Amino acid sequence: MEQIGLALHIAKSGRLIIQCKSKKVNGKNVFDERGNKIAKVSEIIGPVKSPYVSAIPLNDKVKRVIGKKVYIK
Numbered sequence: 919m920e921q922i923g924l925a926l927h928i929a930k931s932g933r934l935i936i937q938c939k940s941k942k943v944n945g946k947n948v949f950d951e952r953g954n955k956i957a958k959v960s961e962i963i964g965p966v967k968s969p970y971v972s973a974i975p976l977n978d979k980v981k982r983v984i985g986k987k988v989y990i991k
Contacts, residue, residue: 919949919953919989919990919991920940920989920990920991921939921940921987921988921989922936922938922939922940922943922948922971922988922989922990923936923937923938923939923940923971923987923988924936924937924985924986924987924988925983925984925985925986925987925988926970926984926985927984928975928980928981928984929972932975933960933972933973933974933975934948934956934957934972934973934974934975934980934983935970935971935972935973936948936970936971936973936988937968937970938962938968938969938970938971940990941962941969943959943962943971943990944959944961944962945958945959946958946959946990946991947959947976947990947991948971948973948988948989948990949988949989949990949991950979950982950983950986950988950989951986951987951989954979955976955977956975956976956977956979956980956983956988957973957974957975957976957980957988958973958974958976959971959972959973960972960973960974
């Protein structure tokens with residue numbers, strides 16, 4: 919698995935916001951450190967040098983990754 923960044927918070931829309939290090943994440947699934955699928959990337963937002971990712975949560979476990987590193991495969 920490749921680390922993509924840090925899960926920051928859940929937006930009012932219900933999407934997971936991730937501070938992203940990688941630019942190769944569009945449309946990919948997001949996993950926690952245990953390898954559990956938690957979200958799917960829907961769009962990349964913000965400045966090009968330090969982008970953010972908006973991801974659609976796939977289950978209720980997404981709240982426990984806030985403040986932790988997240989990954990893609």
